[in-house]
Amino acid sequence: MVTITELHKYGKTKFIMPGTAACPGCPLQVGMRQLAMALDGKFAMVIPAGCSSVIPGVAPYTAYTVPVLHVPFASSPAVASGLVRAVKQRGVNGPVVVWAGDGATADIGFAALSGAAYRDEDILYVMADNEAYMNTGIQASGTTSWMAWTTTSPRGKTEDKKDVALIMLMHKVPYVATASIAYPMDFIDKVRRAMQIKGFKFIHLHAPCPPGWKMDDSYTVRAARLAVETGAWILWEYNQGKLIISPPSIPYRDKSRRKPLEDYIKIQGRFAHLKPEDIKVMEEKIDRQWDLILKLAEII
Amino acid sequence: MSSQVPLAKQVRKVLVGDHAVAEAVRLAKVNIVSAYPITPQTLIVERISEMIERGELRADYVRVESEFAALATVYGAAAGGARAFTATSSHGLFYMYEMLWWAAASRVPLVMAVVTRALGPPWNIHDEHTDILAMRDSGWIIGMAQNVQEAFDMTLTAFKISEDERVLLPVAVGLDGFILSHTAEPLDVPSQEDVDAWLPPRNPRIPYVIEPGGEAITMGNLPGNDVYHAILKKYMDESMESAKKVIAEVYDEYGKLTGRNYGPLTECYRCSDAKYLAVSMGAWSGDIMNAIDRLRNEGYSIGLLRIRYVRPFPEEDISGWINGMRGIIVFDRDYSAGMGGVLAGEINGLVPNNVSFEGVLAGLGGFDVSADEFKAIMRDFVDKTEREGLVRIRKYWYIPKIER
């Protein structure tokens, strides 16, 4: 377990240099900084099209302090497969991490993701899920929540959120976890545990995005925490044969300890049009998800 | 092709074109191969997998889920400092289209065999050059082999050309589907020691290497200035121009090594005293040469200019050969809709108005054109010019009668 004292040594370390092109309150910068802390800043990153290809600012400069290959939208798992094999052949053993958004992962890049997972490529894939195509201006993605407003779902999205982490679990890879930018210690521990393992590691990182979710810039971490506290986002970890609920989510196995879902919903403008009966349906979906994860934790 | 006394020890083998390409990949000691099957390319990746299983090639073999991933994987491998190879054809090549551009503009060395094939609909696995010619604006160096020996030589030399600091562009080696890919011909293969001495392992740091813990370089993020993008394209163009010189040098060296020097970007057959020039690329050039021999016996003064590399475009060579000719006839096994033959389109602009010109569209979808037919088409063109003085036919669809 990582401790606060240990992380203090990174207090002044800038893994992402100041002056980026990110919006105020951007969850990706928060998450990427946590990733860099977990790996002590020593890794190579493959980034497909998305906010994270714009955030580092303009060439020939970059705000990222690790080597980065920016690649086409659908290609990152395949590019990382080639990259990691090449550096290994040359005797270099550091981690190769794909840092990708939900569109690149759950939608356009899904075939390549599935291919890399089933080949058990020795990479860590972090899907930073801000629940829409934010870089092109908030269009619905496969992981956009049910009923959420986006510019391509003006009355609320009619499809359910694609459960990418569970789909990855069924690829029989050694490590799959969910994480949240509001729980850095949990995320950092997960990255570090994942890096102990050779093979394909997948982390689904929940990353609330102020402009995309239509909420105040200062609400990023609050929204991420409320997602966990209301049970809407469940933190779990599958590590080589065993699935467990992660410590921050443990209390919320018990439904009575969860905060009211409205607390999470009402700070987000994208759910402003929801009727009480919609919120009830959403609650039922959350209960079913908990049932599923708890049952999986019993049998796996 | 001129012959010299080779320095290298060579053994004669009989291989189909696809296996000849695999043989060159083995001798080049490629580090990473990505593989996705598509007819008629499949024999290449199958043979390479056997070579790796037998320990004849120590490479990582990545069985990817699509051609898009095949190119993305070798692109990642090349950015990580490895010598990388993949192969494709037709629809597979088109599925890679986005990555073609990304790989070329990233300026990492790569080699890919393109076994040419028609594009559907309708489904058609037979030969056509439309697929490889659709790559022509992407920044790849593009060659087309005439026979199995050249498919082998072109693949081996491609690594040297691609990795040259003055070039750093990916190279596509084209070979005609089935006509070369699945036809066995004898070829001479140099020994591993001789190839090793001629083609050292890839320098991973040229042009750059992305590696964990390495220098915090970044490849592909937004340019700070719109003009920056244009400058990068200009650099690419300069590389294409210097590739002409590098290809010539590499073939010169390779000629000394193996005794086979084709000439760099083009090869001209019976051209020096010719009054008419046929232009073609790929395997059917052999049949055209045969037709030219027979026309020569009948007193027709004609030669064949064979385009070996479509990119960089051998403009100077072509203009040089056209100079003083009475007529140019271009054979295209491809079609650019709304325009006509791609080679005819590119060459047309180099042909002066007082010189006869005909662009022939033939062999699309793989239909055979015999030496007799080539002979008749060329003879008609020459006769017409001699009769009328000047002929300008932008596109002539040569389509044999079929029974319906």
Ligand code: SF4
């Ligand atoms: S749109 Fe959202 S994820 Fe993208 S840069 Fe802005 S805050 Fe970050």
